[in-house]
Amino acid sequence: MTSSDLWTEEQAQGYDDQGWDMFSPERIDPVVDFLAGLAGEGAALEFASGTGRIAVPLRRKGIPVSGIELSQPMTDRLRAKISEDELPVVTGDMATAVVPGEFVLVYLVFNTIGNLRTQAEQVRCFRNAARHLQPGGAFVVEVFVPPLRRLPPGQVAVPFEVSEGHTGFDTLDPVTQQGTSHHFHRRPDGTYRYGDHNFRYVWPSELDLMAQLAGMSLVRRTEDWVGTPFTGDSERHVSVWRNTSAQTTWSEPAPR
Known part of the structure; x- marks a missing residue:
């Protein structure tokens, strides 16, 4: 049993049409270029x-890419774009599901480590990544830094986007590290569709400890996919850990 929210058929149908820039080339291309550079000639698992x-x-x-996805309706949307032979997906929990083969790269993007809403599950997720990695392989996580500095006493919500098509804010519990993202998407007729998503936020240092428990070590942390240095003011990070059972040496992604 997983603590993750299970995306429904209705949520999956509207996921690709949310009216914000997460599907723009400016958002996607740097991610793909970075991951492709890490994968090289090997296989990747999302x-x-x-x-x-x-x-x-x-x-x-x-x-070559494989996937693990908890929601069958989400995978059904994927199948409209690409076949099972081209991109196989195992339906299951990313903390425990097993995909055949061995990978040079396992990755988690766009805050999805938080889908696992307990620390124990997040630890198991790191161990599952290590299980799938070949010696020297890399595990990549993109996730926001918990914005508690923007949460003054008495305030429970932090906005993360306010635009014409989408307004989103997170409600956060500093005691339990539980949060909920609230989304208001503007429809063409001017009305709004509401959706929410529950998560557990996690600190960079906490992720590093999870990696150690899984036999991995940090080799790179930047603010974004193009290499902006990570600082105390960074609101998100892209972190790379290496499977330290390896004898091979990790190197920076090659330009593609």
Whole structure:
């Protein structure tokens, strides 16, 4: 049993049409280029592959990609874009599900580590990544830094986007590290569709300890996919850990 929210058929149908820039080339291309550089000639595995926002363009860049996805309706949307033979997906929990084969790269993007809403499950997720990695392989996580500095006493919500098409804010519990993302998407007729998503936020240092428990070590942490240095003011990070059972040496992604 997993603590993750299970995306429904209705949520999956509207996922690719949310009216914000997560599907823009400016958002997707740097991610795909970075991951492709890490994968090289090897295979990649995406945890929480969803509708294929990253997996499909990465596969079309020539990288063999597999996925693990909890929601069958989300995978059904993926199947409208690419076949099972081209991009196989195992339906299951990313903390425990097993995919045949061995990978040079396992990755989790767009805050999806938080889909696992207990610390124990997040630890198991790191161990599951290590289980799938070949010696020297890399595990990549993109996730926000908990914005508690923007949460003054008495305030429970932090906005993360306010635009014409989408307004979103997180409600956060500093005691339990539980949060809920609230989304208001503007329809063409001017009305709004509401959706929410529950998560557990996690600190960079906490992730590093999870990696150690799984036999991995941190080799790179930046603010974004293009290498902006990570600082105390960074609101998110892209972190890379290496499977330290390896004798091979990790190197920076090659330009593609």
